[in-house]
Amino acid sequence: MNFLAASKPSRRTTTRLLAAAALCAASGAHAQAVPRTVRLIVAYPAGGVSDVVARALGDRLAAQLGTTVIVDNRAGASGAIGMDAVAKAAPDGATLGFSAISPLVLSPHLGKLPFDPLKDIVPVASVMYSPVLLVATPASKAKDFRALIAEAKVQPGAVRWATSGPASLGHIVLEQVRATAGVDITHVPYKGGGQQLNDALSGQFEILSTNASPTLSAHIQSGKLRPLAAGAPARLESLPQVPTLAELGYSAANIHSLFGVFAPAGTPAALVAKYNAEINKALASPELRAKLTATDNVPAPGTPAAFAKEIASEFESNGRIVKAAGIKAD
Numbered sequence: 001m002n003f004l005a006a007s008k009p010s011r012r013t014t015t016r017l018l019a020a021a022a023l024c025a026a027s028g029a030h031a032q033a034v035p036r037t038v039r040l041i042v043a044y045p046a047g048g049v050s051d052v053v054a055r056a057l058g059d060r061l062a063a064q065l066g067t068t069v070i071v072d073n074r075a076g077a078s079g080a081i082g083m084d085a086v087a088k089a090a091p092d093g094a095t096l097g098f099s100a101i102s103p104l105v106l107s108p109h110l111g112k113l114p115f116d117p118l119k120d121i122v123p124v125a126s127v128m129y130s131p132v133l134l135v136a137t138p139a140s141k142a143k144d145f146r147a148l149i150a151e152a153k154v155q156p157g158a159v160r161w162a163t164s165g166p167a168s169l170g171h172i173v174l175e176q177v178r179a180t181a182g183v184d185i186t187h188v189p190y191k192g193g194g195q196q197l198n199d200a201l202s203g204q205f206e207i208l209s210t211n212a213s214p215t216l217s218a219h220i221q222s223g224k225l226r227p228l229a230a231g232a233p234a235r236l237e238s239l240p241q242v243p244t245l246a247e248l249g250y251s252a253a254n255i256h257s258l259f260g261v262f263a264p265a266g267t268p269a270a271l272v273a274k275y276n277a278e279i280n281k282a283l284a285s286p287e288l289r290a291k292l293t294a295t296d297n298v299p300a301p302g303t304p305a306a307f308a309k310e311i312a313s314e315f316e317s318n319g320r321i322v323k324a325a326g327i328k329a330d
Contacts, residue, residue, distance in 0.1 A: 034274060035094040037068045040261075043082025043099035045075040049213055049295045050259060053128065054098040056291045057261075060282035061275075079103040080113055083262070087115035091266030096124065096275065100257045102169070105314040109322040110167050110329035118315065122263045123307040124272055125279040129298040130257040131212050132173055132231035134245075135220065139203035145228040145248055148207065149181050156184035160205035162196050165189045167327050169257060170209035172318075173231055173245075175325040176253035200225060211257060212236070212296035231255040236296050258300065258314075260307055276304050 038061070042054045051073065058069035074082035079099045086097035104117035115121070134145065139160075142148035152159045163170030166189050178185055188205050190196035197215065200208045201224055208225070210216065217238065219225045227242045231254050235244060246254040261279055263272060280301040282288050292299050321327070 034065050034067055034271065035092065037070065037094065038065075039070050039072050039089075039095050041072045041074050041082050041085050041089075041095065041097045043074060043079035043097065043103065046073045049130070049211075049297070050098070050100070052295070053259070053291060053297065056288055057098070057127065057279070057282055060285060060288055061278055064278050064281060077103075078107060080107050083117070083121060084114050086262055086264055087120035089264045091264040091268075093263070093267055093271035093275075095264060097121075097262040098127070098259065099262065100130070100259050101311050101314060102257065104311055106167070106172075106318045106322075108315070109319050110327070118312075120265050122265050122267055122272060123304055123311055124261040124263050125276045125304065126258060126260040126300045126302045126307045126310070127279065127283065128259050128292055129233055129300050130259060131236060131296055131298070132169055132209055132255055132257075133212050133216060133220075133227055133239075133242075133296075134173070134207060134209050134229045134231075135200070135216070135225040135227050137200045137203050137206060137208060137225060140206035140226075142206070142228065145243070145245075148228060149177075149183060152181070152183040152185050157186050159183075159207060160186045160188050161207040161209065162188040162190060162200065162205045163209055164196060165191055167322070167329050169211065169255060171327065172321060173209045173253050173255050175321065175327065176255070177245075177250060179325070180250050180252055214295055217296065233298060236298075237293060238296055258310065259297075260300075272304055 040054060040058045042051055044050045055071050058071055062069040074085045080103045083097060083099055083103040086095060089095035104121060107113060108117050136142055142151055148159065161174050163174060165171065171187065171189065174185065174187060196208060199205065201219065220227055227239055229245050229248055230236055230239065230242050232244050233256065235242065244254055261275065283299045283301045289299055
């Protein structure tokens with residue numbers, strides 16, 4: 001998640017995160033072949049967008065590597081259950097994890113985890129950015145994001161902003177908008193996304209911030225919900241008229257989920273490098289790119305080192321956000 005504009009991580013955090021990679025390098029002296037069967041732990045329930053993407057990625061990797069990839073859904077605790085399973089797996093290359101980076105960079109600031117996110121997990125490859133959309137419901141008359149902020153300044157507390165719960169991605173966006181604009185907006189927290197979308201359609205609040213999804217896109221296309229802004233690296237292909245929050249002057253609120261593949265610390269460096277190369281190759285395939293863009297997700301290929309640095313930076317940034325806003329886990 002890009003919770004803040006780029007910031008320099010502390011030397012200690014970067015060192016701890018890259019120490020896991022060093023363990024991989026040490027164990028990578030003896031090159032190993034990719035296991036014949038690979039378990040891909042997905043930190044979310046079956047059927048969701050992240051699960052669909054993970055399964056498509058698993059299929060591509062199986063075809064490219066000539067191996068069997070078995071998807072194992074381990075949902076719960078905002079991804080922490082799945083990542084804990086990855087952390088505790090044998091570091092032999094037979095287990096990978098697919099998750100947003102939030103269990104590594106946000107969850108540690110909200111409570112104790114059963115694993116050390118900076119030592120027990122190795123970043124293998126970033127896969128995609130999942131944008132956050134800010135949509136107006138029938139209860140709002142705001143034609144654009146600036147009009148929304150103007151309304152909030154004139155009527156403190158009158159604008160109701162729904163999220164999927166305290167410390168959720170949408171809540172972080174709200175806190176950054178509040179801080180940047182200096183406005184009083186009422187937070188309406190939900191537990192999950194289903195009920196909040198139903199209430200959005202019936203105008204129970206003015207604004208909803210949530211991850212992009214096919215269901216949300218369908219309601220936008222029908223005109224039932226109006227997109228005001230997006231938290232994304234750039235404007236979305238499907239909504240080219242919708243500005244990013246960074247364009248609107250809210251760089252700190254320009255948040256989006258970064259998803260990637262991870263391995264247990266100690267996984268041989270040769271295997272980490274092999275998996276990274278194959279994942280980047282898969283992301284370049286027309287089939288997988290089409291799967292991502294159809295759900296408004298943005299391919300994000302890169303090196304393990306670049307992925308590790310981004311995680312370290314977000315870990316430091318999120319700690320400051322959580323402390324400054326007094327955010328507590330639900």
